Amino acid sequence: MARKIVGFYCEDSAATDKQLVVEIGRHQFACMIKNTETDEVEAFELFQLDETPQEWNDVFYEIRQYSTILQQFCSSIRLFYNFEEAMLMPGEQKNIVAAEDHLSLLYGESEWHELKYDKIGTKDQLLNAYRIQRSIHELAGRYFPSHEVHHVYAPLLEDILLRHRQDGKFMKLQFYSHHLVLVLINDQQLQLVQSFEYQTAEDVLYHMLNTAQQFALSPSSIPVEVSGFFDRDGELHQRLAQLFQTVQLDEIVAGDILQKIAEAGYPSHYFTPFFKLADYEDHIR
Template identity: 30%
Template sequence: MVQKTFGIYTTTDTTAEEERLYVELGQRHIALWTAEETTRQILAFELFEHEMSPLDSLAEVLKQVKLFSRLLDNRYAKTQVIWENQECLLVPNSFHDREIAPNYLDLMFGNSVNTLVQEQQRPAEQMTAVFRIPRNWKDAAQQYFPGAAFEHKYLQLYYRFSNDPKGIYTLFYRSHFILILVKGFKVQLLQTFDYQTPEDALYHILNTCNQYKMDYDTTPVHVEGLIDLNSPMYEELKKYLRDVSTAEPSGEWQIGSEFAQHPPHYFLPFFKMMS
């Protein structure tokens, strides 16, 4: 089952040569947005949520998405596909060995069948993302987005937060969130946690603080994504964490008035992926 959660479209006149399509293929969602190449203005955003298991057919989900998407019928100068799944490890290049990389994943996440082990490097950051995706995901993505560039979300997030001094950053989706812990201008942890209740999410954040010896009262916790500031989730975080705030757009991209009915932090986990 696929449900369209967001459909926001601007009236800016552009040509296909000026637009870039971004596609985030997630564990429980597919997000699509377009941006003007030179001004980096967001032109449209769609979010579809699905109940696909990891080995279900992504092609079938994309087929359903295409029925209700206004973005997949167009042609674009460039397409960027972002994998958003938790079976990913960031390995310093000096320790990376392609031959044994699959063993890293088996050790952390268990053995898997019908999956592909993929790698992506950012030489400037001296880091390699080693991850695996269901084989049918790769086949479907190449079918629907021929010629697209591919990257894993973790590596882009590592790049985004490596220069921050200290803090915990949480990117919320409907039933999972990505946690990035930064300490001493270095990303110490980047991990996905599932949750069903506010207490689940709070536990993972507090437990992370304990493991990395970071004080609850002085550690800033930045929240972004699909979380309402009047929700029990946000209230629970505020109750136990002294320095909680929503992240703000950095100014690297622009959104129009069509987005004004929603708080900007809803879109940050997606638009931060714009390279």
């Protein structure tokens, strides 16, 4: 049910202050160890879930059995959920109360989910409200006690706002094995963050062009940044370069682990979405 796709390990350091960073999604499970003294990732593992799990207890158990990282002691744990049931709202206190109703309107009523939220941006002007299946959240608490929890939208948006808030227009694509996260900035304002399932290049192009059309934007006026499981030599990259203003890869600079990735034959932008989770603490107020 869970297969280890990659594992990168640097020489174990003598540091005593290490942080475990975990991402849990519908199709993947990633974990890494960050040396908080050097701010470098020292180990990384990515597991692929064969299908949408029905028994998450089996998933957690299998990953614990096959993971080298999860056998190690870390002084702190940060957990990120990567599920599509999330929405961005203005950061007023009243929206925290209304978030559950808004999510129910979008994704349907559910008695089996927990409501969570992250405050984003300077002065917490944005609220990312999300819900997580209660059984997953309870298992996470059992396997990763005393963890700090966020949605992957939080570090993604903080990073984009830090680097691109002054851009007139900007689109970010973050690719995973079966879904992508799309972020749009227009007129220096964050307009959209949303997850989309995809199977083909045509699916991706549809979501991008439809988003541009919704905001009355010409694709040729939008610079695009891409990270994750994206083939820079593939047809999709060629199509994007023809339709959009520019296409740039968001590549990590991750110390010794980057050399391990290069030696294994992977481009560094493949793992940028995961490694940036380890940097999120730098932006937490």
